[in-house]
Amino acid sequence: MNAKITQLFIIIFLLCNVASIAQNNSSKTGEEYTIEETYQPNDKTAETAPATSINTSSFSSKFVESNNFVQLEWKTTKNKGQIIIEHSVDGKIYSEIGTAEVAGFEQGHYIYEAREFEPGINFYRLKQKVGETYTYSQTQAVSVSKKDDVHVLSLKDDEGKKKIQLRVREKQQVVIQLYDKEGNMKKELFNQIMDVNEIIFRTISKDAYEAGTYFVLIKGETFKQSKKIELP
Numbered sequence: 001m002n003a004k005i006t007q008l009f010i011i012i013f014l015l016c017n018v019a020s021i022a023q024n025n026s027s028k029t030g031e032e033y034t035i036e037e038t039y040q041p042n043d044k045t046a047e048t049a050p051a052t053s054i055n056t057s058s059f060s061s062k063f064v065e066s067n068n069f070v071q072l073e074w075k076t077t078k079n080k081g082q083i084i085i086e087h088s089v090d091g092k093i094y095s096e097i098g099t100a101e102v103a104g105f106e107q108g109h110y111i112y113e114a115r116e117f118e119p120g121i122n123f124y125r126l127k128q129k130v131g132e133t134y135t136y137s138q139t140q141a142v143s144v145s146k147k148d149d150v151h152v153l154s155l156k157d158d159e160g161k162k163k164i165q166l167r168v169r170e171k172q173q174v175v176i177q178l179y180d181k182e183g184n185m186k187k188e189l190f191n192q193i194m195d196v197n198e199i200i201f202r203t204i205s206k207d208a209y210e211a212g213t214y215f216v217l218i219k220g221e222t223f224k225q226s227k228k229i230e231l232p
């Protein structure tokens with residue numbers, strides 16, 4: 001009987017040692033993965049790495065019909081210098097329409113009144129230059145209702161010329177200018193006071209300019225608009 005009890009204690013002792021060894025081995029195996037589990041990214045590397053997008057905590061837009069402009073409003077989480085505002089009518093080709101360097105009534109809070117738009121859907125985005133790389137915000141799409149009580153502008157092709165027709169609803173000083181795609185003014189086409197409902201016509205000869213993309217800018221006291229044109 002005593003021999004059997006002794007054998008039982010020996011078996012229990014051996015089993016306990018095996019369990020202890022297995023537990024220790026399991027613990028060592030777990031330690032091999034604790035470095036991965038507790039790994040934290042290097043924040044400084046993320047700080048100095050080239051930005052992939054402008055850091056905006058919010059970006060909104062709306063058409064203010066009573067004052068005839070698109071209001072863009074955004075907040076930046078990090079200020080990296082001048083912000084460029086861009087506009088597009090198709091969401092693919094954008095043109096620069098203004099800049100914002102100083103925040104408004106609150107640090108990092110910007111409000112911009114965009115008067116470059118066309119009836120229908122318009123697209124706006126923000127752009128910054130960080131080092132040698134341009135970064136962009138998300139795109140804002142704004143629906144603008146057609147409003148003929150400020151001005152009416154049309155561009156048509158007419159026998160080798162681009163024909164501009166403009167009518168204004170209010171008496172005001174109006175300027176029409178032609179720019180190339182780099183933003184250089186090529187010619188001032190009109191700079192006079194227009195009467196109520198007056199219609200003027202101006203033409204751009206395609207032979208007078210090199211082939212490429214140009215912009216027609218019209219601006220009065222109550223409106224401002226740009227139109228992209230292609231000259232062959």
